[in-house]
Amino acid sequence: AQSVTQLDSQVPVFEEAPVELRCNYSSSVSVYLFWYVQYPNQGLQLLLKYLSGSTLVKGINGFEAEFNKSQTSFHLRKPSVHISDTAEYFCAVSQGTNFGNEKLTFGTGTRLTIIP
Amino acid sequence: SAVISQKPSRDICQRGTSLTIQCQVDSQVTMMFWYRQQPGQSLTLIATANQGSEATYESGFVIDKFPISRPNLTFSTLTVSNMSPEDSSIYLCSVSARTGTDTQYFGPGTRLTVL
Numbered sequence: 001a002q003s004v005t006q007l008d009s010q011v012p013v014f015e016e017a018p019v020e021l022r023c024n025y026s027s028s029v030s031v032y033l034f035w036y037v038q039y040p041n042q043g044l045q046l047l048l049k050y051l052s053g054s055t056l057v058k059g060i061n062g063f064e065a066e067f068n069k070s071q072t073s074f075h076l077r078k079p080s081v082h083i084s085d086t087a088e089y090f091c092a093v094s095q096g097t098n099f100g101n102e103k104l105t106f107g108t109g110t111r112l113t114i115i116p
Numbered sequence: 117s118a119v120i121s122q123k124p125s126r127d128i129c130q131r132g133t134s135l136t137i138q139c140q141v142d143s144q145v146t147m148m149f150w151y152r153q154q155p156g157q158s159l160t161l162i163a164t165a166n167q168g169s170e171a172t173y174e175s176g177f178v179i180d181k182f183p184i185s186r187p188n189l190t191f192s193t194l195t196v197s198n199m200s201p202e203d204s205s206i207y208l209c210s211v212s213a214r215t216g217t218d219t220q221y222f223g224p225g226t227r228l229t230v231l
Binding site for chain 2: 034036041042043044045046049090102103104106107108109
């Protein structure tokens with residue numbers, strides 16, 4: 001079984017500063033990795049995903065994440081944040097359909113607050 | 117990506133009653149999922165619903181409490197039965213848009229408050 005750890009429950013960042021949201025996973029098999037964002041009172045929106053290939057993945061809204069297999073990490077980064085980035089961010093992992101299981105396991109979330 | 121709608125968007129219900137939540141997708145999908153997000157917490161998968169078969173429930177969730185229907189490839193319902201205040205949560209449906217990627221797209225959620 002896989003698990004996801006988001007080490008920071010809350011991250012305050014000044015506007016236009018860079019940010020990194022940390023995500024570590026645990027799995028005995030190959031995984032697919034995802035970052036989702038949840039704006040206040042809304043559902044989840046897919047930011048980016050890693051399935052295979054290049055370990056640096058670019059997503060929407062200027063976000064990117066790097067898959068590091070040796071450190072079992074998939075940290076999310078943005079070089080310059082905006083007020084509109086204030087939201088809850090969830091990291092998620094799946095075992096991949098090669099294992100016949102498309103279920104996602106979510107981390108506990110990181111609340112990103114942008115300070116004007 | 118798929119466009120997903122849910123009804124109702126929110127509701128306030130009395131203890132002991134039941135609520136049925138609808139999830140509609142704008143395209144045919146094989147797998148649909150129902151999640152619960154309790155206040156201030158992450159998402160927990162309730163069940164996976166495939167068209168033409170019984171839903172598969174996760175540990176801690178049972179069909180009597182959360183019956184699910186999946187009558188066709190674009191629609192599903194989740195019923196929260198005999199509600200208690202502990203059922204107050206956001207309920208989200210999601211769909212797997214394309215096999216082989218495990219990528220899920222989410223509806224806007226139904227915010228349920230049980231008094």
